Amino acid sequence: MSEDKPEGEATPAQAEAKPEGGANRRRRFVIGALGALGLALAAAGVWFGLPRLTAARDAKRAGAALFRCLFGEPPAARETPDERLRRILLTAVSLPDPERLSTTGPGWPGRCAAHAEALADAERRRGRAAFAPPPDLAARVIEKARDMYTRTDLPLPSLWSLVDPDGGPSEVPLPPAPASPADLDAPNLAERIGFGDHAADLVPGRTLRLVFRGDRGGPHTTCLFPAGLDAASCVPLAPRARLPRPHLWPAADDEGPGLVADRSSARSTFYRADTGQAFGEPYHVVGGFSTAKEVVGVVEMELGKRGEELALWLDRSEGTRRLDRVRIDPPPRVRFSSVFVLGDALAWIEPRAGKPHLLLRRLGAVKGPTGPIEDAGALPHDAVHLAACRAPKSLVILARDGASMWMTRRQDRGGSPLVRADELPRPAGTVVVSEIVTCDDEAAQATLVLRRGDGADTTHEVRRAWCNKDSCKPIVLALEELFRGRDPMSRPAPPSNGESPVLAASFGERLLVVWRTPDAGVRARIATPASITTAPDVVVYDEASQDVNGAGRLHAMRLFPRGDAAILLLHAVSGIKAIRIGADGTVRPIQSPPG
Numbered sequence: 001m002s003e004d005k006p007e008g009e010a011t012p013a014q015a016e017a018k019p020e021g022g023a024n025r026r027r028r029f030v031i032g033a034l035g036a037l038g039l040a041l042a043a044a045g046v047w048f049g050l051p052r053l054t055a056a057r058d059a060k061r062a063g064a065a066l067f068r069c070l071f072g073e074p075p076a077a078r079e080t081p082d083e084r085l086r087r088i089l090l091t092a093v094s095l096p097d098p099e100r101l102s103t104t105g106p107g108w109p110g111r112c113a114a115h116a117e118a119l120a121d122a123e124r125r126r127g128r129a130a131f132a133p134p135p136d137l138a139a140r141v142i143e144k145a146r147d148m149y150t151r152t153d154l155p156l157p158s159l160w161s162l163v164d165p166d167g168g169p170s171e172v173p174l175p176p177a178p179a180s181p182a183d184l185d186a187p188n189l190a191e192r193i194g195f196g197d198h199a200a201d202l203v204p205g206r207t208l209r210l211v212f213r214g215d216r217g218g219p220h221t222t223c224l225f226p227a228g229l230d231a232a233s234c235v236p237l238a239p240r241a242r243l244p245r246p247h248l249w250p251a252a253d254d255e256g257p258g259l260v261a262d263r264s265s266a267r268s269t270f271y272r273a274d275t276g277q278a279f280g281e282p283y284h285v286v287g288g289f290s291t292a293k294e295v296v297g298v299v300e301m302e303l304g305k306r307g308e309e310l311a312l313w314l315d316r317s318e319g320t321r322r323l324d325r326v327r328i329d330p331p332p333r334v335r336f337s338s339v340f341v342l343g344d345a346l347a348w349i350e351p352r353a354g355k356p357h358l359l360l361r362r363l364g365a366v367k368g369p370t371g372p373i374e375d376a377g378a379l380p381h382d383a384v385h386l387a388a389c390r391a392p393k394s395l396v397i398l399a400r401d402g403a404s405m406w407m408t409r410r411q412d413r414g415g416s417p418l419v420r421a422d423e424l425p426r427p428a429g430t431v432v433v434s435e436i437v438t439c440d441d442e443a444a445q446a447t448l449v450l451r452r453g454d455g456a457d458t459t460h461e462v463r464r465a466w467c468n469k470d471s472c473k474p475i476v477l478a479l480e481e482l483f484r485g486r487d488p489m490s491r492p493a494p495p496s497n498g499e500s501p502v503l504a505a506s507f508g509e510r511l512l513v514v515w516r517t518p519d520a521g522v523r524a525r526i527a528t529p530a531s532i533t534t535a536p537d538v539v540v541y542d543e544a545s546q547d548v549n550g551a552g553r554l555h556a557m558r559l560f561p562r563g564d565a566a567i568l569l570l571h572a573v574s575g576i577k578a579i580r581i582g583a584d585g586t587v588r589p590i591q592s593p594p595g
Helices: 012-070 081-092 110-125 137-146 156-160 479-483
Strands: 208-212 221-225 233-236 246-249 259-262 270-272 284-291 295-303 309-318 321-327 340-342 345-352 355-362 374-378 385-391 394-401 404-410 419-422 431-439 444-452 459-467 472-478 502-507 510-516 522-527 538-541 554-562 565-572 575-582 587-590
Touching: 012 110, 012 156, 081 137, 081 156, 110 137, 208 246, 208 554, 246 284, 259 284, 284 340, 340 385, 345 385, 345 394, 355 394, 355 404, 374 404, 385 431, 394 431, 394 444, 404 444, 404 459, 419 459, 419 472, 431 502, 431 554, 444 502, 459 479, 459 502, 459 510, 472 479, 479 510, 502 554, 502 565, 510 554, 538 565, 538 575, 538 587
Parallel strands: none
Antiparallel strands: 208 221, 221 233, 246 259, 259 270, 284 295, 295 309, 309 321, 340 345, 345 355, 355 374, 385 394, 394 404, 404 419, 431 444, 444 459, 459 472, 502 510, 510 522, 522 538, 554 565, 565 575, 575 587
């Protein structure tokens, strides 16, 4: 019979189970506490980490959008962010309203502000406020692109690193297409040639000839650009032809040899550029010309013992072999010193029926007498300047008297009568800084640049007379019209050291206007007069890019149009550069192969 135990007294089994039950309860408590802590930490992680994860994702998306808006497509190999910004700026400065360069609104880079703000907000949410773009990002971008070598705190490396290799969000508009101008890296036309006193063909045709004095011990050099102007060949002048101030006699044929004379001498002797052969040594030379197959014609003046003018002779040679020497009869009834050789035409102004007439005589036959006298028509007086231009099938003669111009087109047999073009009255104080004559077989153009005022108040105007055989059409273009509604950075620089910052010529009906700016490179506009004010700029040369010590800076520029292209000759600190500007707007530096 069992014995009852006092109430509350544990049995041995119960006494043994108590410690084990307490441990379980403690374990359950600890596990529960740890679980709660884990849940709390997880909740805290979600609470604090998810927004940062979201912010990081937002920052990546906003950064890719900002890169696309500021820089455009992913960078090319070895391209730098400041180079990209500079080339975009060169295009952007010429865009009209509402796309013009701006720090706010729809223009670049102002339209990138929303993406910059989105990136700044995302970086602040990530706890990386120091990585946020500055609030005045657009202004700093313009400042950096305007002068690549100005020190700035613009975070270009971090902005450049935002690139999305896939191009970024396609809905973000790209910036203006980067320009591709020539710059300091463009090769020089040739080495050791001087810009001062260089000369070009007096009667332009399809080809371009230039002659340069030597520089830094280099020889005098002649450069030939064949038709199309897409190449050049520069060779030293023959030793005998290395004159102190060489200039080119006009050729009557693009394939004729180059002829040079000395502008600093009273002697009229001239020489073949390639061989040094002399012409006119025993005589007083009125003029000369060259044609294909090495034929050279010389118009010589025969003088009496007292210096009186007796006769004119035409002496023709082929190489060193004389072909013939014929007397020009009847001679011009004016002083022979007022007779001009323009291409293969003898031209002079002679009274007929009480009025001065422009008379011509062709000299181009290889042998025999000269052509007959041709009367192109009457002029108001004989104090006019004569010029000429060779087209493939004709020779255009122009006479200019101040604001009036007359033109006649001469072919193998006869030609058109003189047609007249009159400019509008020129404002007081206006000076002509450039005049370029061009022609083809349909029309001839005389394109002038007028300048008025000085310094920052200078204004320019382009005037052109376009003439065919029947009539002339004058046009006037105020250069200010080209920049209406566009950034002031695209305007011409003030004149400096007597050099014009604006040049102009014609490609048939189209005008070519070239100008140098203070900070946006050398620019051009090619279009008809009716559309040139809205046409896009072509950026020809950038003085600022690749230019740490001023080697790319320009002293002067000259323009030589031929056919559907022109050579822009630039005198840079680093040398002479020849930039081909095509009528289609293409730009390419030309270099002569080393000789």
